[in-house]
Amino acid sequence: xxxxxxxxxxxxxxxxxxxxxxxxxxxxxxxxLAETAFFPEQGGQLADGGTIDGxxxxxxxxxxxxxxxxxxxxxxxxxxSCKLDFARRFDHMQQHTGQHILSNVFEQLFKADTSSxxxxxxxxxxxxxxxxxxxxxxxAAEDKTNEYLARDLPVKxxxxxxxxxxxxxxxxxxxGAEVIRVVEIETVEFNACCGTHVSxxxxxxxxxxVKTEKMGAGQTRAYFKCGRRALRDYQVKHxxxxxxxxxxxxxxxxxxxxxxxxxxxLKVANKEIETLKNKLLDIEATEMAKSATSPLIVRSYDDxxxxxxxxxxxxxxxxxNFVLILSSVPDKRLVFARGxxxxxxxxxxxxxxxxxxxxxxxxxxxxxxxAGFASVEDMKRFEGFLVDFVGKLSLVV
Ligand SMILES: [Zn+2]
Numbered sequence: 001x002x003x004x005x006x007x008x009x010x011x012x013x014x015x016x017x018x019x020x021x022x023x024x025x026x027x028x029x030x031x032x033l034a035e036t037a038f039f040p041e042q043g044g045q046l047a048d049g050g051t052i053d054g055x056x057x058x059x060x061x062x063x064x065x066x067x068x069x070x071x072x073x074x075x076x077x078x079x080x081s082c083k084l085d086f087a088r089r090f091d092h093m094q095q096h097t098g099q100h101i102l103s104n105v106f107e108q109l110f111k112a113d114t115s116s117x118x119x120x121x122x123x124x125x126x127x128x129x130x131x132x133x134x135x136x137x138x139x140a141a142e143d144k145t146n147e148y149l150a151r152d153l154p155v156k157x158x159x160x161x162x163x164x165x166x167x168x169x170x171x172x173x174x175x176g177a178e179v180i181r182v183v184e185i186e187t188v189e190f191n192a193c194c195g196t197h198v199s200x201x202x203x204x205x206x207x208x209x210v211k212t213e214k215m216g217a218g219q220t221r222a223y224f225k226c227g228r229r230a231l232r233d234y235q236v237k238h239x240x241x242x243x244x245x246x247x248x249x250x251x252x253x254x255x256x257x258x259x260x261x262x263x264x265x266l267k268v269a270n271k272e273i274e275t276l277k278n279k280l281l282d283i284e285a286t287e288m289a290k291s292a293t294s295p296l297i298v299r300s301y302d303d304x305x306x307x308x309x310x311x312x313x314x315x316x317x318x319x320x321n322f323v324l325i326l327s328s329v330p331d332k333r334l335v336f337a338r339g340x341x342x343x344x345x346x347x348x349x350x351x352x353x354x355x356x357x358x359x360x361x362x363x364x365x366x367x368x369x370x371a372g373f374a375s376v377e378d379m380k381r382f383e384g385f386l387v388d389f390v391g392k393l394s395l396v397v
Contacts, residue, residue, distance in 0.1 A: 001065045005037035010196035012037045013086045029074040044117035045195040049085035095124040097197040098226035105144045123223040131218045152202030158182040206230045285315030295395040298325045306333040335370045358382035
């Protein structure tokens with residue numbers, strides 16, 4: 001068993017100690033020390049980082065009540081100098097202690113227990129016994145939690161026996177443990193916890209819930225950020241809001257209504273464009289029908305989308321009895337359609353029988369079929385086949 005310096009003070013950043021053992025496994029060195037302040041991943045809290053004699057600690061785990069430090073090379077001396085990445089650790093202390101107080105506030109305000117805690121590199125989250133967390137509840141919880149932070153209450157650690165631990169209100173010692181760490185937030189709560197915590201709530205700075213996610217079974221996950229993470233989040237979001245404000249020429253307070261207004265104007269404009277486009281297609285279809293010299297109309301378009309050709313086809317057939325082969329090069333799609341007069345021609349059946357040979361996929365009814373192709377060449381070959389096929393029928397209007 002090694003001595004855990006983080007239990008004595010989570011603020012120890014540098015120390016010298018003796019190497020107990022070094023074991024090589026798959027090219028990595030698993031080192032145990034007489035004393036360590038490196039916290040392995042535990043209780044939802046992320047593992048620390050840092051160096052041992054200048055060698056980066058790549059991983060940490062606990063086994064047989066000992067912390068193993070995974071290094072890319074073995075330290076040479078018996079006595080080593082250890083250095084904790086304290087910026088990383090302090091961030092973890094802020095998120096972890098923030099979780100204690102946030103969970104407590106949800107319990108106070110909404111009688112919602114926290115069933116789990118997870119700390120990620122970006123967000124930390126708790127799972128709460130609430131089917132949903134409405135916006136007002138989020139604000140209320142944030143306000144109350146931040147009030148506690150502003151009061152800068154002390155956070156104390158008590159190392160006690162299981163019997164002594166039971167005397168703290170609400171503390172149930174974990175089974176089999178000989179020594180219990182009880183973390184106290186003065187005047188608020190006692191908690192049996194193995195993580196690292198700040199010594200006063202003011203060190204957390206600020207806490208903000210950034211997202212909630214319904215988990216089912218009456219549970220909701222709340223993602224939050226404390227301290228520098230919350231500041232970074234604010235900076236990123238402030239940049240986004242400022243950029244949008246400039247783009248939309250709006251102040252922060254009118255930004256949302258300005259975007260809503262533009263979105264509704266865009267919807268109206270799109271509708272008008274569609275109406276005008278349809279009118280133009282209608283005129284074009286009438287012209288095509290009028291000027292057609294044969295009942296077979298074949299057109300391939302390099303700049304038109306398939307939806308437009310569908311519409312055009314329907315309007316041509318409204319103007320007379322034709323057989324149409326219309327294709328869109330950008331969409332690699334083709335429509336084959338006919339008027340009621342040519343009932344012997346079954347478009348859907350021809351597609352079903354022939355498409356596979358042209359790497360096409362599609363189908364349709366006796367008077368209307370369409371297909372998409374793997375390549376423009378395949379589509380052109382199929383178009384050629386259809387022209388030949390219809391040519392042999394000697395259609396008469
Ligand atoms: Zn804790």
